[in-house]
Amino acid sequence: MTLRLLTAAAAMALAPITAQAHEDPDAVPKTTDVLVEIYRIAPGKHREFLETIAKYDEVNARAGLPPRQLYVHRDGASWDFMLIQPAKTPEGKGPALDAAWEEMGLPSGPDFFFSFRSMIAEHSDTFATGPISAADYLAKAAN
Numbered sequence: 216m217t218l219r220l221l222t223a224a225a226a227m228a229l230a231p232i233t234a235q236a237h238e239d240p241d242a243v244p245k246t247t248d249v250l251v252e253i254y255r256i257a258p259g260k261h262r263e264f265l266e267t268i269a270k271y272d273e274v275n276a277r278a279g280l281p282p283r284q285l286y287v288h289r290d291g292a293s294w295d296f297m298l299i300q301p302a303k304t305p306e307g308k309g310p311a312l313d314a315a316w317e318e319m320g321l322p323s324g325p326d327f328f329f330s331f332r333s334m335i336a337e338h339s340d341t342f343a344t345g346p347i348s349a350a351d352y353l354a355k356a357a358n
Contacts, residue, residue, distance in 0.1 A: 248302040251341045256295045260334040264296065267334065270319060277315035278308055302342050 256264050272282035283300040304312060316323065322330050 247345070249299050249343050249345065250302045251343055252298040252300075253294045253339050253341075254296045254298075254335055255293055255337040257334055257336045261295060264334045267331070268296075268298070270321060274312060274315040274319060274321070277318065278311035280305065280308060280312075 254264070268283070268285065275282055283298045286297040286299075288295050288297075321327070
């Protein structure tokens, strides 16, 4: 499952939803469940981490999926990189992702864990729903 979460990318665009994007102003926009991963990278491993993520994004491309969203720290908190991607692999894409992973010769199982974690000092995973405005989220609530 970790492999699929790391290789899955947006099944739909995760661009911010705005009022102008609504064809029906009374409609509540569809949202996506996403996985937000925040990483603090081990010293000297930043380039290696980004090169690894680029390989995972190549797996996505080979499977017909877009890359995960990457955010790079500029100032403030102690994180280095944040990734946002769907919480689940899109239906029917699992076999293509697995095949692309294998074609690229990327590690799996315990070898995946050891190689990926060698670059990470600390990380957190959070599942979220969005993007959505506060008003649209409230509209989804039972009255």
